[in-house]
Amino acid sequence: MRNRSAAWVAAAALVSIAPFAAYAQGQPGALPEGEAKPLVEGLCVSCHRTNLITASLGYTRDGWKELIGTMIDRPPTPTCRTS
Amino acid sequence: MQDKLTGYLAANFPPNTRRAPKLVSGPIQITWKEWVNPQLGQRSRDPVEAQDGSIWWVGQFGNLMGRLDPKSGEMKEYQLPPNAMPHTVEIDPKGNAWFTGNKNGSVGYLDPKTGKTIVYKMPDPNAKDPHTLVFDKQGIAWFTLQNSNMIGRLNPENGDIKLVTLNTPGSKPYGIKIDAEGNPWFSCNGRPCLYKVDAATMALTEIKLPLQGTTVRRLDIAEDGKIWYVNSGMGRLGMHDPKTGETKEWPSPSGPRSHPYAIVVVDGIVWYNESGMRPDPLVRFDPKTETFQSWAIPSGNIYAGIIRHMRATRDGTLLIHQSSTNRIMQVTVHKRAAAR
Known part of the structure; x- marks a missing residue:
């Protein structure tokens, strides 16, 4: 099981290394281009499909922040909450 | 980094109404109580009440697997054997918490007194995905295996497991319940059918449902013996009466794409959810008046769905969850004020 406490760190590392072959490739629900697209692919799509994002209810910035907070610890100081 | 990420998501995926439900107002009042489970990203599901109220x-x-004391709010989580990826939990008559190992072909239980886990591997390598499990009054565990197209029976006294494969490929046995005579019924998530299982012989009797395109996630059995089911594939609620052979369906309020999923019957009232909608509505159906009422299920300050299984407590509250946001929830239905 992926340790989601370190997910932000892992995502940052992935993004900085190279444009990686995303898990999302070929999946329904393509992500639009944007500066943070690799971040979404590295952080979100490493655990679930893109269609959970593209087919979602959609949220404000605060709403996305709250939703992400139910999945992983957030920076600036990630702490381990996984068992 | 967080600002960049949430900024991208909010800009490209702002609030929308693409899958907005049709919520139906009505006279019934309910209240929600929620508990956020400790481990992030766990996709909590299938809450069930044990004999001790936990x-x-x-x-x-x-x-x-987790245990909640609803009075104190204290929660304890137990890691399961590798790759179990449990699909459900059910409590046996002794108070043990049983889980289905959906990814490692097992069924097992945790003894809350000792914290020890006992695991039974499936005796057939084709039996890969134990799914939903329920106990009959004799303490026998009955379970579905959706993609293996099987149903199973496990005797906890000796660990003996019997499996039966359905004759029609792709039937996808899904929800399962026990009727008053002790016979299991299960629903098909792959085609239009329900099945009754002879508890003694495991012989299967198919009930064909009327509409092509029907797929059924879950079912429940009312006190009068009627089988209530969700027609997930067509966005309908259905009822089959084994005594008369009658089958009847009603369009769910949010329509053909509403994908009804979980279902439970409490005091003659049918409760289910429309998982294809955002927000995910909790729907109440009164068979006497054939009327609906529904509510959007909150998930903290957002709506993120969905319910995949729901059951009632002994005092008639509903136990639901929102798997996307690690919440298990209790719904209390308030009695209507007496007419003046």
């Missing part, structure tokens, strides 16, 4: 759940993605 509530158990599984975190399918977190490979764990």
Whole structure:
């Protein structure tokens, strides 16, 4: 099981290394281009499909922040909450 | 980094109404109570009440099972054997918490007194995905295996497991319940059918449902013996009466794409959810008046769905969950004020 406490760190590392072959490739629900697209692919799509994002209810910035907070610890100081 | 990420998501995926439900107002009042489970990203699901009043759940993605004391709010999570990826939890007559190992072909239980886990591997390599499990009054565990197209029977006294494969490929046995005579019924998530199982012989009797395109996630059995089911594929609620052979369906309020999913019957009232909608509505149906009422299920300050299984407590509250946001929830239905 992926340790989601370190997910932000892992995502940052992935993004900085190279444009990686995303898990999302070929999946329904393509992500639009944007500066943070690799971040979404590295952080979100490493655990679930893109269609959970593209087919979602959609949220404000605060709403996305709250939703992400139910999945992983957030920076600036990630702490381990996984068992 | 967080600002960049949430900024991208909010800009490209702002609030929308693409899958907005049709919520139906009505006279019934309910209240929600929620508990946020400790391990993040676990996808909590299938809360169920134990004999001692505790509530158990599984975190399918977190490979764990949890116990909640609803009075104190204290929660404890138990890691399960590798790759179990539990699909559900059910409590046996002794108070053990049983789980289905959906990814490692097992069924097992945790003894809350000792914390020890006992695991039974499936005796057939084709039996890969134990799914939903229920106990009959004799303490026998009955379970479905959706993609293996099987049903199973496990005797906890000796660990003996019997499996039966359905004759029609792709039937996808899904929800399962026990009727008053002790015979299991299960629903098909692959085609239009329900099945009755002879508890003594495991012989299967198919009930064909009327509409092509029907797929049924879950079912429940009312006190009068009627089988209530969700027609997930067509966005309808259905009822089959084994005594008369009658089958009847009603369009769910949010329409053909509403994908009804979980269902439970409490005091003659049918409760289910429309998982294809955002927000995910909790729907109440009164068979006497054939009327609906529905509510959007909150998930903290957002709506993120969905319910995949729901059951009632002994005092008639509903136990639901929102797997996307690690919440298990209790719904209390308030009695209507007496007419003046």
